[in-house]
Each structure stands twice: as C-alpha cells, then as structure tokens.
Amino acid sequence: MALELRPNCERCDVDLPPHAEAYICTFECTWCRDCVGTFAGRACPNCGGNLERRPVRPASKLAANPPSTVRVHGG
Structure with a gap:
C-alpha cells in the first residue's frame, strides 16, 4: 500500500x-517544514512520534x- x-x-x-x-x-x-521547525524536539504534536521527510513519489x-485529496487541518 502506498503512502497517502x-x-x-x-x-x-x-498546500503540499x-x-x-x-x-x-x-x-x-x-506537516510543512516551517511548522515542523516549531515542534518541540521535532516530534509529531499528535502522537509524539518522530518526523521524517516524506519521500517523493x-x-x-x-x-x-x-x-490523497482529503485535507486534514487541526488549526
């Protein structure tokens, strides 16, 4: 299964x-690069997991x- x-x-x-x-x-x-730069420890604010650069398809x-065309936005 491919990434979303x-x-x-x-x-x-x-837009990404x-x-x-x-x-x-x-x-x-x-997440975009600018927002990731604001996260403590560069960790995902939703789950606390590490963030990695998304591969380019x-x-x-x-x-x-x-x-995907489904937008996820938590504000």
Whole structure:
C-alpha cells in the first residue's frame, strides 16, 4: 500500500503537492517544514512520534497511485 501523500499541512493548511518538502510520522500526520521547525524536539504534536521527510513519489507512478485529496487541518 502506498503512502497517502496528504495534500496539506495539518497545522497551517499550506498546500503540499507530491513533490513538496513535507514531513510525516508513522501515522502519516503531515506537516510543512516551517511548522515542523516549531515542534518541540521535532516530534509529531499528535502522537509524539518522530518526523521524517516524506519521500517523493516518482511522477511516472502518480497516475496509478494518486495523492490523497482529503485535507486534514487541526488549526
């Protein structure tokens, strides 16, 4: 199963297209670089897990495995 590639940062709601620098935890909570820089210990504020840079899906695989269109925003 492929990563969801959520379309936005859960904190500031900035768009995060598949090629954007985004960070995820093991639950795929998704954050932009600017917001991650404000998190204590660079840990996910939802679960406390570590954040890693989201891998970039090759363009040739996007059609068969499109990114999610569901926006998650906690404010």
